[in-house]
Amino acid sequence: MDELADDSKYHYRNNELGFSVVFPKEFIYYQTQRKNHRDYVIMEYFVPTSDVDYPMDIPSYAKPVEIRIFTSENWDEILEEEIDGTEYQVLGKKDEQIYTIKFWERIPDDWTGRWNDEIKQGIIDSFVIR
Numbered sequence: 001m002d003e004l005a006d007d008s009k010y011h012y013r014n015n016e017l018g019f020s021v022v023f024p025k026e027f028i029y030y031q032t033q034r035k036n037h038r039d040y041v042i043m044e045y046f047v048p049t050s051d052v053d054y055p056m057d058i059p060s061y062a063k064p065v066e067i068r069i070f071t072s073e074n075w076d077e078i079l080e081e082e083i084d085g086t087e088y089q090v091l092g093k094k095d096e097q098i099y100t101i102k103f104w105e106r107i108p109d110d111w112t113g114r115w116n117d118e119i120k121q122g123i124i125d126s127f128v129i130r
Contacts, residue, residue: 015130017041017069019099022126026114031061039074043067051108062108064115065123067091070098094129101127 005011010027013020023030027047035042046061054062068088075098088100101124107115 012045013130014043017043018094018097018130019067019069020126020128020130021067021123023065024119024122026119027064031058033058040068040070043069047111049108050110054106054108062104062111064104064107064111066102067127068100068102070100072096072098089124091124091127092129099127099129 002010004025008025010023010025010030011020012023012032023045027045029048031046033044033046035044043066044057044063045065045067046058046063048060049056049062050060051062057063072093073096087105088102091099091101093099103120
């Protein structure tokens, strides 16, 4: 997970939550954080940033990707109440779980040259529900 694979990418696998995703080489030194909620689980992915004006949950790190896994039982209710208006994209469904992804809304200054739609689409395309 924390080393580049032969394809020069970072392969993240979460067996407990049943998915894998591939990040580009630009994600060097990335960190993860899991947050458990009653009706969903959040996996947050952080990358280093030197943009001191960027709002940070973790000092010196920005959050480009968040994967949120909902229970399908509460999907409609949660969608309306908690994430209405946000940019979560459904990646897939399996075993009563709905996998979604959200990307950062504002890119840190030092990432503007490293982040683009191709990287974003590559992350989406690499997502696999296991």
